[in-house]
Amino acid sequence: MSLRPLIRGWPWLAGVLLLAIAAAILAGALAQRRTIAQQQIEVTQDARLRAALLDSEIARFRLLPLTLANDRDISAAIAGTGAARPALNRKLEALARVTGAPAIYVVGPDGWSIAASNWRSPRAFVGIDYHSRPYVRQAEARGEGSHFAIGSVSQRPGLYLAARTATGGVTVIKLEFDRIERAWARSGGISFVQDARQRILVTSRPGWRFATVTRATAPAAGTVALVPLGDGRVRIGGAPASYVAQMVPVSQPGWQLVQMRPVDRAVAAARLFAAAAAGASVLALGVIAWAMRQRVLATRRRTAELEAAVAERTADLRREAAERALSDARGAELREALRQANRLASLGQITASVAHETAQPVAAIRTYAETSRMLLDRDEPDEVRANLRTIAQLADRVGVVTAQLRAFSRRQTDELRPVSLAEVIDGALLIVREQLRDAVLDRPAIDPALRVVGGKVRLEQVLVNLVQNALDALAGRAERRITLTLVEEESRVRLRVADTGPGIDPAIAAGLFKPFNTSRAAGLGLGLVIAQDIMTDLGGWLHHLPAPGGAVFEIGMRRA
Structure with missing residues (x-):
């Protein structure tokens, strides 16, 4: 091949080379902007996920001080009655172990702590003056308080959540x-939470804790400088590395989470790739154009190959764009589903409780109504009147149950009074009388004068739940027998409900009294949970007793 055409065309080749350099510089700048923009999108998503994780951690414990505010043991400990305070220490210790809380303690009206979950520790929070703590003063003044600080005893930082008790103390x-x-540290990048004064509280870099965020290029001691670079990046003080940063709010008032991701390496790689691609493309076009002057046929073939490569790459880019759009849409859908689940969680539990506790009386009302229609056809008005009286009693029971559920949602407790155990059993069996037609019920003879401490409707509610569960377990079995057994003691009365069903599945028995734990396809898993809560409120208990056949539950009541 002759070099003469190449020598004659050197100015043209030099122009192509300069054009390639300019294209490489322009492509590098565009690639940098695109990379920074993409990194900002990703760091925003990362910041929101980390803020959600932090919010969920705080939400797990935010309601606990309010829940303990009306606790009887805490009220007794503040009053200083008997061995209430040692018992409260043990209770708080168990509660901290179950919930995973680092520390739970109670401050008396005088500002001195009277009980704590870490009472066994050499650095226990018992017997310490907390009256000057901000969160204690806030709780005493407004009912609730929160403050982030280093503990004066533990010397460990943390968020203190406090609530005023009914007796003037404070639970923390x-x-x-x-x-x-x-x-956060394992996930890479830099994460920290700052308060309204831009003071860093929670951080993946422990050395930054309690430092103040500033934009000064020459930061003072106790500050962290985040210097803006003008293109969506920041620099930490005078360090050479740059980051993209995004700030999102946190549920704790005044808190904001800042997420930072190093971007220099990604920008450099993008610039290098884009510059090389652009320069190579321009040079390739120049070589192709120069080659076209030498060999037209070869130029056409190479042009066709280049077009095919460009088309394939364009198709790949379109597929990638479609996949990314689908992924973003799916992510948005999942986040909305999570928010919707959180919004419906509380409402769902209350609705399920109301439906569960009123289902049996409503079913009984329907049965009595159907029976009354047949009795009218047979012209038996006395029987119809008896059924109508029973329907009225069941309707009253539905009203009492819903009223008690509303009272429970307002954290109130009914006054306990002596009730006749015989009337409780009669009232419960009235509700399930129709279901008991196909089963054998053995019940003891009970002295009408035997009285227990509680509420008649709530005790009926517990007994109806146990009998209904027994009837469900007996479905389809040849022997359908339910046995009520009474054991009287000096200060307590035990009523046992046994059936001849298949018994409790061991996989269910371990969490029998946990919400939504059930072996029935149509069951809610709330009946035993509600029943146990009722018996606890009444000062009694509800236990599952092991038995060789069938299931046995024991209701424990205080004797009046």
């Missing part, structure tokens, strides 16, 4: 974020 739970900080 300390929430530490070590686990979240370690998770």
